[in-house]
Amino acid sequence: GEDVEQSLFLSVREGDSSVINCTYTDSSSTYLYWYKQEPGAGLQLLTYIFSNMDMKQDQRLTVLLNKKDKHLSLRIADTQTGDSAIYFCAESIGLTGGGNKLTFGTGTQLKVEL
């Protein structure tokens, strides 16, 4: 089955690191994604990781994947007030008729305080 879970809320101080966690259940996931949603806007892709990788770093973002535990995390270094948003993890799952679909978690609201 497919189920993606995230904690609903995270609060950090500006300049600290933020770690947003996600667990998923479908072991056939090929790619896992992190999306950011700012208030009143659509979703913007931040980064993604292939399922055979353990880690991916992209500037202030570090993605860690533990495939054994089906656990994905997003670390944001030197968190800024502009990072305040909702962060969604998503997994890519194959469809019976071909193609793939994305299953999203519930989203984690990140609040950055001064």
Place this chain on the structure above:
Amino acid sequence: NAGVTQTPKFQVLKTGQSMTLQCAQDMNHEYMSWYRQDPGMGLRLIHYSVGAGITDQGEVPNGYNVSRSTTEDFPLRLLSAAPSQTSVYFCASRQRGGRAVQYFGPGTRLLVL
């Protein structure tokens, strides 16, 4: 490129009314999808299409119809609106392939009274 566009941005309906949410993309993407976003529930897939003339149901298809007569357009129809359909609706598109980036439209906020 305009990317993925959606109209209207906001709509108020009365129970029982019908309407069509428009979605268009100019990136020649094969895959298009409709999601609804409700508080605490993330995004749920309503319908999707893997190409012109091909559509299929997602997780929550009841009360919605779609068609894909062209690559560019993927309208979502509410046949008889219900208060449970109050939500924010996002259209998305991407190329074929598991790694393909999915692009989202800005969303349509729908209120059904």
